[in-house]
Amino acid sequence: MYEQALKGQVKEVRPLHIGPYRITAPFVGAPMAGVTDKPFRSVLQDHNCPLLFTEMISDKALTYGNTNTLELLDISGEKRPIAVQIFGSDPDFMAKAAELVEKHEPSIIDINMGCPAPKIVRNQEGSCLLKMPERAVEIAQAVVKAVQVPVTVKMRTGWSKGQIVAPELAKRLEDVGVQAITLHGRTRDMFYSGKADWSLIQQTAEAISIPLIGNGDIWEPEDALRMLEETGCAGVMIGRGMMGNPWIFSRLLQWMETGNMPPPPTALERIEQALIHLERMVKQKGEYRGVREMRSHIAWYLKGIAGASKVRSAVNEAPDYDAVVSLLKDYRKRMEASL
Known part of the structure; x- marks a missing residue:
């Protein structure tokens, strides 16, 4: 096992430095629309995720005071450091959006230059900026000048295989004051298919003197350790690999502390975590909305457990909080009886 090959080499994992922040364990929770809301961030913090990002927030929606957008910006009561991610094309x-965000006292403001969603790209936002490097640099420079907190950028390697821009663009972003860059090792046209190109993460890390955080295909703790070793990146951002699996962070931190990788969570632990998350979701968003938004999270928590498909189907039909709780608790009893 890879973790055994690294046993005893904990000291080789260096802290991640972003502005004034020294993040001892260089593992980061990705900004994910519809996923990294306040309830899920609280779960990740329970599992000692060292640095969290909000969902991405529209600059124009912020500027115009959109109520739903202000909810996305709510980071009150959360541990620091925490980063707020914004996106736009102007x-x-x-x-202006960065100035508004700074009033909420984030640790970091992150600029999204990587989202591949068609509705984002159509507005010349997200990964569309990779086709417009001059505009990308102008945006970064304007945000850096507008705020006092560190500014970072999350991007992809390029628009397509024939339009790789990451190493050059990262250097230009560094030159205008960006203090760290996260690079997803896929092009825009790949969306989330294929395999992330870690060699471009390595090339980009070597092209800049600010921290480069690698992202892409981190499903298990061992993947994060392997990315650090193979690419020389300063940190690792975990996205889809943390969905239903916040333990990926607590396992990595325990490995750093002890040199031993803890086992994955048991089925009972995953069901219990789903119940805790559900309670927080409903408390934050109300019963109707919370129950419905929690359905995807429950599916992720239960993935791979025996009999989970029937439970997921029932959860998707459950009308209220009590019904979902009952389904999960009954499932937990059945799992306990089978041990």
Whole structure:
């Protein structure tokens, strides 16, 4: 096993430095629309995720005071450091949005230059900026000048295989004051298919002197350790690999502390975590909305457990909080009886 090959080499994992922040364990929870809301961030914090990001927030929606957008910006009571991610296509709007975000006292403001969603790209936002490097640099420069907190950028390797821009663009972003860059090792046209190109993560890390955080195909703790070793990146961002699996962070931190990788969570632990998460979701968003938004999370928690498909189907039909709780508790009893 890879973790055994690294046993006893904990000291080789160096802290991640972003501005004034020294993050001892260089493992980061990715910003994910519809996933990393306040309830899930609280779960990740329970599992000692060292640095969290909000869902991405529209610059124009912020500037115009959209109520739903202000909810996305709510980071009150959360542990620091925490980063707020914004997206847009206009340097002036992005600067204004960053100023509004700074009033909420985030640790870091992150600029999204990687989202591949068609509705984002159509507005020349997200990964569309990879086709417009001049605009990308102007946006970063405007945001850096507008705020006092560190500014970071999350991007992809390029628009397509024939349009790789990461190493050059990362250097230009560094030159205008960006203090760290996260690189997803896929092009925009790959979306989430294929395999992330870690060699481009390595090339980009070597091209800049600020921290480069690698992202892409981190499903298990061992993947994060392997990325650090193979690419020389300063940190690792975990996205889809943390969905239904917040233990990926607590396992990595325990490995750093002891040199031994803890086992994955048991089925009972996963069901119990789903119940805790459900309670927080409903408390934050109300019963109707919370129950429905929790369905995807429950599916992720239960993935791979025996009999989970029937439970997921029942959860998707459950009308209220009590019904979902009953389904999960009954499932937990059946699992306990089978041990």
